[in-house]
Amino acid sequence: MQKILVAGPTFPDVIERLKQYFEVDWNQGNALSGAELTQRLADKDGALTAGELINAAVLAAAPRLRVVSNMAVGFNNFDMGAFNAVNVLGTNTPDVLNESVADFGWALMMAAARRVVESEHWLRAGEWQKFQYDAFLGADIHGSTLGIVGMGRIGQALARRARGFNMRVVYHNRSRVAPQIEAELNAEYVSKEALLRIADHVVLVLPYTRENHHTIGAAELALMKSGATLTNIARGGIVDDAALAEALRAKRIGAAALDVFEGEPRVHPDLLAVPNVVLTPHIASATEATRRAMANLAADNLMAGLGEGPQAGHPPNPINPDVLGKARRS
Template identity: 35%
Template sequence: MFKILLTHSLPQPGIEKLQQLANLEIPYPDGMGYDAIFEVIESYDGLILTGGVKIDEKLLDKAKNLKLIANYGVGYDSINTVYAKEKGILVTNTPEPVIEPTAEIAFGLMLSLMRKITELDRKLRKTPDFRWDFMQNLGTRLFGKTIGIVGFGNIGKAVARRANAFGMKVIYYSRSKRPEEIEKEFTATFVSFDELLKTADVISLHAPHTNDTFHLIGQKELENMKNSAFLINTSRGPVVDEAALITALEGKEIAGAGLDVYEKEPKVSPKLLEMENVVLTPHIGTTTLESRTDMAISVSESILTFMDGKTPVNVVNS
């Protein structure tokens, strides 16, 4: 029977069918790190990977029987997909279930930051003589503002759809200009990266972490943004130079930042934790019961398809 290592417990409805047709083992329900996976991987045919654990050449060499890595999530930058392919190991991900919840978090950060929701919630709870004066606590409205979306894939488009509903002007930058019908559907205009930085009132990042996107937003890019602009990152932490971001926030070069991901995750800079004009969440872009269940179904379907002698849909290293 096909033997599968699951590195963290998942919602039961998502893996029931897989448990019936394969030998699914969960030795550490609360999560496995690199060393724990390395210790046991040799005997497994399949791996369901959670938590972005690094899968490097050393581990792949140890995985003598491994045929498939089903990554529980859309980002797979922790996996050496090129070497996995050399070893004949397919790698899949789960792009569809993460689209809407990640877009929701991006917009949630945007609203919380620009309308000062979390900042004022904290102050109202902790300040006995908190002022309710009508010219205090002024935020920034979203209506009529320009949102610049970096990366116009499925998540970027889902953010654009929400921006349309809020009456925002949508501009985007991506590796390639989208077809005219897509731009019309999302009322979106393609611009250069430099123009996006200079004109957007809020920038939302939806680019994967690659060598090309490492520190895509650094000192130069932050200096090119409006002093009144906000930065939202729900993609990957290393896409933003965090030290440069902190400097820009301290110097009021930009108005604020909303972050769900961090450069040294799970570590968060103490300076970011101290700032009022920053909204922070602990990488919860896909953290809903519905999306977690759908992601479990997706990895199960990938493995079951592979076991049936067919190629799974979401292979990332074919």
């Protein structure tokens, strides 16, 4: 029987599915260190991960490893050059979380614009003594301009929500989407610089790559409107968190909302010191239905990649499909 590692906690019924086909080593405790991960992968044929770093050194120490299934859309924790060099398949879990993440992104954007968290802290501190006409004046969502950076599935889901708020939608993407999609979403393609100048609310939903590192830094923040909001539901590292904290402190933009951070779970201490930012711990996909769908899809990918289950040999979401059917290289 083939051996697999499930690198972190997940739903027990997903483990039971995997046990039908594999000998399962399940880490139910704290996150594995790099050394622990390498050690436990040494005799494994496959792995189910949720952000653990899999690089050339890890792959070299696990000569039997043939498939690594990431329970996430993003896979910047995978060194895909190293995967391809040794014919190891990587998979991810797109689509099943689109609507839940878009819902949460919308909630963060509104919370930032309307100063929900800031005002709640003030109330809990016992500061509310009387009605004040100018207390916590925020920014409207309805009738404003939404700027979406990254017009993939989640970006398009956000644009659909904007219709109900009578918003103008501008977007920037590596390439323009099809004209029929632009027409359906009533979305206008603009340069990144134009988007930052135009938008009242900027939402980031682009993948993390080397090229996208610090897509939003001090120079980009300086282009934004003084009352604008910035929401990041993409990946840490896309925003220069230190530059954002300084822009928020100086009130060069109105507010921000972040679900992802550089070096998470560490959060830049300057972000913790400013009141005009909403901070959440990478939970945009955290509904039970969505997380179950992600876990089951990750299991489907792993089973199929290792030649088991109803989709044997045909994993639903291969990142590097060219290695399918090829022998593992040493």
